[in-house]
Amino acid sequence: MKVAAVVPAFNEEKTINHVVHTLLSAVDVVVVVDDGSRDNTAKKAENSGAIVLRHFLNRGQGAALFTGIRYALNSGHDIVVTFDADGQHDEKDIEKIIAPILENRVDVVLGSRFLEKKNSIPVLRRAVLAMAILFTRMTTGLKITDTHNGFRAFSADALEKIQIRQDKMAHASEILEEISKKKLRYCEIGVTVRYTDYSRKKGQKASQSFKILWDLFLGKMSK
Amino acid sequence: MYIKFIIIAFAVFALSRAFIRYKNEEIRFREFFIWGVFWLLVVSASLYPKTTDIIAKYLGVERGADLFVYLSIIILYFIVFKVLLHLKKIDREITDVVRKIALQISDKEDNGSHEKKK
Numbered sequence: 001m002k003v004a005a006v007v008p009a010f011n012e013e014k015t016i017n018h019v020v021h022t023l024l025s026a027v028d029v030v031v032v033v034d035d036g037s038r039d040n041t042a043k044k045a046e047n048s049g050a051i052v053l054r055h056f057l058n059r060g061q062g063a064a065l066f067t068g069i070r071y072a073l074n075s076g077h078d079i080v081v082t083f084d085a086d087g088q089h090d091e092k093d094i095e096k097i098i099a100p101i102l103e104n105r106v107d108v109v110l111g112s113r114f115l116e117k118k119n120s121i122p123v124l125r126r127a128v129l130a131m132a133i134l135f136t137r138m139t140t141g142l143k144i145t146d147t148h149n150g151f152r153a154f155s156a157d158a159l160e161k162i163q164i165r166q167d168k169m170a171h172a173s174e175i176l177e178e179i180s181k182k183k184l185r186y187c188e189i190g191v192t193v194r195y196t197d198y199s200r201k202k203g204q205k206a207s208q209s210f211k212i213l214w215d216l217f218l219g220k221m222s223k
Numbered sequence: 224m225y226i227k228f229i230i231i232a233f234a235v236f237a238l239s240r241a242f243i244r245y246k247n248e249e250i251r252f253r254e255f256f257i258w259g260v261f262w263l264l265v266v267s268a269s270l271y272p273k274t275t276d277i278i279a280k281y282l283g284v285e286r287g288a289d290l291f292v293y294l295s296i297i298i299l300y301f302i303v304f305k306v307l308l309h310l311k312k313i314d315r316e317i318t319d320v321v322r323k324i325a326l327q328i329s330d331k332e333d334n335g336s337h338e339k340k341k
Contacts, residue, residue, distance in 0.1 A: 033325070053325040059318045067322045071329060167318050222308045 006068030009085035020048035062171025107158035111151030115190030140180040170215040
């Protein structure tokens, strides 16, 4: 089984080196999609041993993720792991997150920061996520404990079925909708999430949830 | 009173533009006819504003001018929404292009490195 890790990155020159290095110990190939960064993200990723795809315009995390996924599928990988570039995830969890797919129990594994007791999640983030989880349960019927966590694993077959049209952050909700719609088998696995000052600065703001809802609404209307 | 002159002058200007476009075969007669009727209605409404009150009352609005404002807002909302959806579509198309180029370049690089190995 060939495993690829896809890392969408936008201005992540501070962390990308470390992320690629540690990932290479856990997967066959690391695909970094440089989403129009203005810094040295692409060069640093390449020097660290990643395959680098470049968006010459910034198109958003969802768009970058699916460019990387397309590449991984075209080059014949069986499992794709998605991983954040800001260093908040732990590569040691990869074995855990791909295991259910290797055993052919599920098609998609979603990382959950709430199933891992070690995580200390900031209060405001916890409150916003609680709302998002409630919203996801209502709209998709998926019984999940976390949403908008960038750490996931997919089988190649599942990815061929999932269609993502949201370029920005709303893609995370769309992935869950697709899992529900295409009736893919899924499970959640507890993963470590490190909330550093850096990842909190780079991460999503609470106010962005309205933007995500609006994007989802527009996406629905324009189908 | 000036507003009447401005509206009529604009209507005449718009009509002349439509006529020129019809002459140059950029629009069909049917489109020219529709624009003609529309601008004539605008002119007559500005010359005899009281007549619009009749239509307005029929629809449950006090004055013709109010009806005009209500209709304008509805139409503007509709247009803005249409534009937003169109932007979304263009956004998707841009992403498709950016993605295609990213994948093509990586393809070329892959082939290049194979050749080097050979």
